[in-house]
Amino acid sequence: xxxxxxxxxxxxxxxxxxxxxxxxxxxxxxxxxxxxxxxxxxxxxxxxxxxxxxxxxxxxxxxxxxxxxxxxxxxxxxxxxxxxxxxxxxxxxxxxxxxxxxxxxxxxxxxxxxxxxxxxxxxxxxxxxxxxxxxxxxxxxxxxxxxxxxxxxxxxxxxxxxxxxxxxxxxxxxxxxxxxxxxxxxx
Numbered sequence: 001x002x003x004x005x006x007x008x009x010x011x012x013x014x015x016x017x018x019x020x021x022x023x024x025x026x027x028x029x030x031x032x033x034x035x036x037x038x039x040x041x042x043x044x045x046x047x048x049x050x051x052x053x054x055x056x057x058x059x060x061x062x063x064x065x066x067x068x069x070x071x072x073x074x075x076x077x078x079x080x081x082x083x084x085x086x087x088x089x090x091x092x093x094x095x096x097x098x099x100x101x102x103x104x105x106x107x108x109x110x111x112x113x114x115x116x117x118x119x120x121x122x123x124x125x126x127x128x129x130x131x132x133x134x135x136x137x138x139x140x141x142x143x144x145x146x147x148x149x150x151x152x153x154x155x156x157x158x159x160x161x162x163x164x165x166x167x168x169x170x171x172x173x174x175x176x177x178x179x180x181x182x183x184x185x186x187x
Contacts, residue, residue: 048094055094058179059101061087062117068109072098074089079109086150088121088179104178109134120153120186122179126171131170135160143168153179 006098031161048055054186060143061082068080072095082089089108093100102108102117104123126149132139135157145165154162160171 009157010132011151024053048091050094050096053091056090056092056135058088058090058120059099059116060091060119060121061085062115065164066115068101068107068111070109072096072100073143074112078099080107084110084150086119087123087154088123088150088153090115091116092120099125120179122151122161124151124163125178126176129172129176131163131172133170135171142170145172153176153177153186156180156184158183158185161186 047053061084063086064083066082067078068077068082070079078159087103089101089103089111091099091101097113098110099117100108101111104125106113124145124147126167129145129147130141131143131145134143145163145168149165151163151165154164154169156162157173159174161177162169162171163173163177164170174182180186
């Protein structure tokens, strides 16, 4: 059995005096095709047939490891092993106790729902992104985040999101992270 693994490096949010390590994900190729199961509701929102939650939606990896399988059962081959607790993933389909997930590069597979959390996280996609005190490009820089850092996602305005990680907290432009839709607003 061949297992692909997402390996991490030392991505971090850096305060003025200290660097704090967070997880990083590397790009991997797209896994095999899987059946996409969706239901359209009257409001135009696509919802999963099992949870009735929006599809696609973002979740995170609950533990430090999760197998992504070729199909929605334990008998299917493992294509990827996600190895970073809190890694943001996008649910694109549902089937019974299984969720079809993708990472920022589109790699993924079917993961058992018990391995996923509704806690929202994001992946920093630009290097040394300034975390600002307010959602304004002219506000003070309070910290910097390295590309690949996995951070907790807070509130989001149309153009900015508040993130936290490694004891630091601040606002970043939405374009600098993956794990939130461009038009999504969070309180």
